[in-house]
Amino acid sequence: MTVLTVPMAETGTASITRRTRVLRRLRRNPLAVVSFVVLALAGVIALLSPWLAPYSVDQTDFARTFAPPGTAGHLLGTDDLGRDVLSRIMLGARASLQVGLLAVATSLVIGVPLGLAAGYFRAWDAVISRFTDLLLAFPFLIMAVGLAAIRGASLGNAAVAIGIAQIPGVIRVVRSDTLRLKSLDFVAAAVVDGASDLWVLARHILPNATSVILVQATVAIPAAILGEAVLSFLGLGIQPPAPSLGTMLATAQQFAARAPWAAVFPGVVIMGLALAFNVFGDALRDALDPKGDRR
Amino acid sequence: MTTASAPVLEIRDLSVSFPTETGTVSAVDGVSLDLAAGEIVGMVGESGCGKSVTAMSLAGLLPSSARVTGSVRLDGTQLVGARESALRRVRGREIAYIFQEPMTSLNPVLTVGRQIGEVLQVHERMSRRAARARAVELLTLVGIPSAAQRVDNYPHQLSGGMRQRVMIAMAVACGPKVLVADEPTTALDVTVQAGILQVLRDLRDRLGTSVLIITHDLGVIADIADRVVVMYAGRVVERAPVDDLFAHPRHRYTAGLLSASPQPGRHAGTDRLTEIPGLVPVLASQPDACTFADRCPAADEQCRAAAPPLEDVGGTDHVAACWHPCITAPTAAQEANR
Amino acid sequence: MARYLLTRAWQSALTLLLSTIVVFVGVRALPGDPALALAGEDRSPEALEAIRRHYGLDQPLPVQFAQYVERMAQGDFGVSIRTGTPVSSMLTTALPVTVELSVLAILIAAALGVGAGVLAAVRRGRPAEWLANGLALIGLSVPHFWLGLLAILYLSVATGLFPASGFVPILEDPVDNLHHIVLPAVILGTGLAAIIMRQTRSAMLDSLSSDYVRTAKAKGLRPRAVITRHALRNSLIVVVTVVGLQLGGLISGAVVTEQIFGLPGFGKMTIDAVFQRDYPVIQAVVLLTAAAYIVINFFVDLLYSVIDPRIRVTGDPA
Numbered sequence: 025m026t027v028l029t030v031p032m033a034e035t036g037t038a039s040i041t042r043r044t045r046v047l048r049r050l051r052r053n054p055l056a057v058v059s060f061v062v063l064a065l066a067g068v069i070a071l072l073s074p075w076l077a078p079y080s081v082d083q084t085d086f087a088r089t090f091a092p093p094g095t096a097g098h099l100l101g102t103d104d105l106g107r108d109v110l111s112r113i114m115l116g117a118r119a120s121l122q123v124g125l126l127a128v129a130t131s132l133v134i135g136v137p138l139g140l141a142a143g144y145f146r147a148w149d150a151v152i153s154r155f156t157d158l159l160l161a162f163p164f165l166i167m168a169v170g171l172a173a174i175r176g177a178s179l180g181n182a183a184v185a186i187g188i189a190q191i192p193g194v195i196r197v198v199r200s201d202t203l204r205l206k207s208l209d210f211v212a213a214a215v216v217d218g219a220s221d222l223w224v225l226a227r228h229i230l231p232n233a234t235s236v237i238l239v240q241a242t243v244a245i246p247a248a249i250l251g252e253a254v255l256s257f258l259g260l261g262i263q264p265p266a267p268s269l270g271t272m273l274a275t276a277q278q279f280a281a282r283a284p285w286a287a288v289f290p291g292v293v294i295m296g297l298a299l300a301f302n303v304f305g306d307a308l309r310d311a312l313d314p315k316g317d318r319r
Numbered sequence: 320m321t322t323a324s325a326p327v328l329e330i331r332d333l334s335v336s337f338p339t340e341t342g343t344v345s346a347v348d349g350v351s352l353d354l355a356a357g358e359i360v361g362m363v364g365e366s367g368c369g370k371s372v373t374a375m376s377l378a379g380l381l382p383s384s385a386r387v388t389g390s391v392r393l394d395g396t397q398l399v400g401a402r403e404s405a406l407r408r409v410r411g412r413e414i415a416y417i418f419q420e421p422m423t424s425l426n427p428v429l430t431v432g433r434q435i436g437e438v439l440q441v442h443e444r445m446s447r448r449a450a451r452a453r454a455v456e457l458l459t460l461v462g463i464p465s466a467a468q469r470v471d472n473y474p475h476q477l478s479g480g481m482r483q484r485v486m487i488a489m490a491v492a493c494g495p496k497v498l499v500a501d502e503p504t505t506a507l508d509v510t511v512q513a514g515i516l517q518v519l520r521d522l523r524d525r526l527g528t529s530v531l532i533i534t535h536d537l538g539v540i541a542d543i544a545d546r547v548v549v550m551y552a553g554r555v556v557e558r559a560p561v562d563d564l565f566a567h568p569r570h571r572y573t574a575g576l577l578s579a580s581p582q583p584g585r586h587a588g589t590d591r592l593t594e595i596p597g598l599v600p601v602l603a604s605q606p607d608a609c610t611f612a613d614r615c616p617a618a619d620e621q622c623r624a625a626a627p628p629l630e631d632v633g634g635t636d637h638v639a640a641c642w643h644p645c646i647t648a649p650t651a652a653q654e655a656n657r
Numbered sequence: 658m659a660r661y662l663l664t665r666a667w668q669s670a671l672t673l674l675l676s677t678i679v680v681f682v683g684v685r686a687l688p689g690d691p692a693l694a695l696a697g698e699d700r701s702p703e704a705l706e707a708i709r710r711h712y713g714l715d716q717p718l719p720v721q722f723a724q725y726v727e728r729m730a731q732g733d734f735g736v737s738i739r740t741g742t743p744v745s746s747m748l749t750t751a752l753p754v755t756v757e758l759s760v761l762a763i764l765i766a767a768a769l770g771v772g773a774g775v776l777a778a779v780r781r782g783r784p785a786e787w788l789a790n791g792l793a794l795i796g797l798s799v800p801h802f803w804l805g806l807l808a809i810l811y812l813s814v815a816t817g818l819f820p821a822s823g824f825v826p827i828l829e830d831p832v833d834n835l836h837h838i839v840l841p842a843v844i845l846g847t848g849l850a851a852i853i854m855r856q857t858r859s860a861m862l863d864s865l866s867s868d869y870v871r872t873a874k875a876k877g878l879r880p881r882a883v884i885t886r887h888a889l890r891n892s893l894i895v896v897v898t899v900v901g902l903q904l905g906g907l908i909s910g911a912v913v914t915e916q917i918f919g920l921p922g923f924g925k926m927t928i929d930a931v932f933q934r935d936y937p938v939i940q941a942v943v944l945l946t947a948a949a950y951i952v953i954n955f956f957v958d959l960l961y962s963v964i965d966p967r968i969r970v971t972g973d974p975a
């Protein structure tokens with residue numbers, strides 16, 4: 025839970041009690057604990073997958089194509105080229121998480137400063153909201169189509185397309201939290217004391233907006249993971265032979281009649297990852313809610 | 320009680336507690352009060368004293384988690400523990416409510432005429448058209464100019480005072496026996512306040528409605544109430560006719576309230592009763608002691624060892640729950656006011 | 658109201674102009690000679706020269722842009738490199754499929770999402786709420802193209818209940834048309850339903866604890882009237898906004914769903930075009946999606962102002 029050690033500085037000591045309260049609420053929520061454990065496990069497996077995977081991802085075995093799950097040596101079976109499904113799923117999940125983090129990082133790097141500016145400087149608000157409208161007019165898939173046409177399909181381009189499509193969401197939550205914080209006494213006091221705008225934004229507003237940014241990131245990651253799966257499934261994301269849960273499903277669709285089970289596992293893993301993030305995101309949001317009574 | 324006729328509303332030993340995450344909260348403890356026909360009773364006390372909870376419990380409007388005991392009789396009919404369907408017939412028809420925030424208490428997406436008419440459609444089975452026509456009359460009754468146009472306005476098109484008049488029109492639409500006004504003027508300007516109080520007085524005179532008006536503004540009480548009940552930490556600590564209370568407060572808390580409020584008998588404006596040091600305790604259970612003891616200058620062992628009973632303290636119908644009631648004690652402020 | 662609509666119309670027009678510029682610039686950013694990209698099979702120097710003249714590629718950029726806008730406005734999106742047919746006629750056959758799919762999906766999603774959201778808010782803390790919340794979380798997390806795959810495998814192929822792919826135009830045979838499109842629409846609707854459900858639930862919880870709902874209860878209204886006339890009506894304002902914001906997701910979703918179910922719509926056309934490097938088609942798709950999104954959102958705003966009198970009467974958004 026290292027993410028939560030980011031300082032949340034409403035004011036000095038209050039921040040410490042607030043952080044402990046949030047952590048306590050999370051620890052007491054069984055769903056939060058379970059989803060966190062799942063995510064931690066997934067993270068470890070993804071990190072170590074090149075070493076943990078029983079087979080190399082592109083090790084083919086034409087003698088044993090379409091081995092069903094439970095086949096000796098291939099727990100989840102093999103695919104059309106006799107490659108080990110379990111190994112491919114482990115590395116595919118790793119790619120999913122990579123895209124998720126990369127996309128969200130992209131959206132935060134661009135979205136947070138714009139959200140702060142839109143909320144803090146009145147003059148910028150109109151311009152930035154036109155920019156937001158413009159981004160919204162290009163759904164992530166269309167963005168990916170355009171990027172793929174211009175730069176070719178790849179993991180990086182998929183992540184960027186998804187990340188750009190997620191910028192408006194970041195701008196919206198950061199902007200509204202900035203508006204809220206700007207009206208609070210301690211910010212007004214800092215302004216009266218002659219602090220520069222940048223100082224106020226960096227020292228007072230950004231640290232306090234951390235919690236909404238965190239929640240936004242937690243719900244954006246699963247959306248990005250699903251987005252990657254879609255793009256790879258369509259051939260607009262990760263390119264074969266590199267393993268991806270989306271491309272595995274695309275292959276499974278072609279051979280669905282011969283090996284229907286191949287369509288099951290990658291989907292379950294995508295859903296499991298997304299579900300864990302979404303459940304944890306909900307729990308985090310509730311734990312951060314000062315009213316605290318809404319599940 | 321020395322009221323001649325039987326009371327319209329008879330509250331006996333009403334207690335309310337809420338189970339919460341952090342334990343039980345006892346909000347109201349053993350409140351008894353009668354409301355005679357056409358009488359205006361004021362209820363005062365600091366925030367958190369249990370005034371609103373008392374008010375909401377009368378028609379069973381508390382959240383379902385609330386545990387309510389005691390008795391509330393409306394013209395002899397028991398309301399505590401009554402069936403939801405029976406309570407629905409009481410709400411808005413026999414006991415009607417006006418709330419503090421006229422800005423948020425009206426539905427923003429329905430016209431005021433529709434919202435007033437709704438009560439009539441439900442309780443009087445009026446047609447929508449008849450209800451609308453009656454709504455215009457009611458708006459005129461509460462002093463809204465050009466009511467025929469206003470009836471089609473949405474709440475956001477009206478000022479705060481106007482909206483509170485709409486709330487009153489809605490409340491008296493079915494000619495209720497009891498009108499409960501929970502801080503009806505707190506959110507309004509002083510000048511607007513006076514108008515609202517005048518409307519309430521008028522309605523009492525014209526329709527004979529009994530009014531329970533809740534406030535923490537002693538000026539409002541002095542202006543409109545016939546009798547006053549003072550609440551502290553969920554209990555009634557003093558009850559008296561309004562003049563008697565202002566002239567001879569007996570309970571130490573009441574005396575504190577009066578001296579904290581600069582000029583009783585006038586509008587105290589936005590002055591709140593916060594000048595007494597300390598806070599109203601939030602109690603898990605009701606102790607056998609005076610709950611004001613921690614803030615009371617006259618507190619002693621007896622006060623901490625036993626809860627003082629509500630007893631006659633002289634005058635007509637003047638009771639207080641204090642082991643050491645103020646004997647003389649017109650406060651400095653009152654002295655100045657004479 | 659008029660002022661509000663004018664502002665929104667002006668903003669929409671501006672966004673439309675900006676997105677056209679983005680696409681125009683995007684087309685120039687395509688690798689290689691744009692004339693080559695537009696040329697299709699015939700790449701002789703004469704043909705390329707003709708294309709340059711037709712598309713004004715020899716003109717300065719602002720002039721090119723003006724001509725570009727003019728062509729797009731006339732519905733001249735060029736000719737498909739692969740099939741040689743005008744892109745506009747490809748669109749007229751593909752669009753109805755996508756529109757039908759999307760409209761059906763939205764209807765399903767709204768019915769499911771609003772219903773479950775209201776139920777979850779009203780039955781707060783009861784099993785019905787947990788069930789609705791759980792389903793919504795799953796709906797939010799499941800890749801719906803995968804659901805589509807499973808549905809084809811286990812519903813269409815295994816039982817033959819639904820056709821696994823293909824499409825019959827609605828005018829040809831409405832029943833068969835529905836038979837082909839209902840499964841894809843349900844699949845596409847589920848993800849959207851989850852989002853609508855969560856927003857409805859949270860908006861309903863807000864309005865159920867609001868002062869005006871307290872007033873409605875104090876008037877002696879029945880719970881049903883309190884919920885529908887007072888709480889839900891206010892919550893719908895939020896829900897409509899959310900649906901508007903989800904349109905982008907819906908468009909993306911339609912592309913994938915069509916691909917899986919083999920529906921000959923906009924989405925399938927897009928994906929085929931990407932793999933065939935059919936730039937005129939890609940360009941038309943990107944531009945039209947953006948335009949559709951902007952126009953539909955403008956209408957959502959109109960709807961919004963019909964539901965919310967604070968906008969309708971005075972023009973101040975709440």
Ligand SMILES: Nc1ncnc2c1ncn2[C@@H]1O[C@H](COP(=O)(O)OP(=O)(O)O)[C@@H](O)[C@H]1O
Nearest residue numbers: 337344346365366367368369370371372373601
């Ligand atoms: N639904 C509830 N759950 C728990 N406690 C409540 C609830 N409603 C009121 N209380 C508590 O009851 C006490 C009295 O509240 P209230 O009657 O609103 O005071 P006031 O005199 O200001 O109107 C307060 O301590 C409040 O916190």
Ligand code: SF4
Nearest residue numbers: 609612615622641642
């Ligand atoms: S009973 Fe005692 S503590 Fe309570 S008000 Fe009277 S003197 Fe004060």
Ligand SMILES: [Mg+2]
Nearest residue numbers: 367370371372
């Ligand atoms: Mg109150």
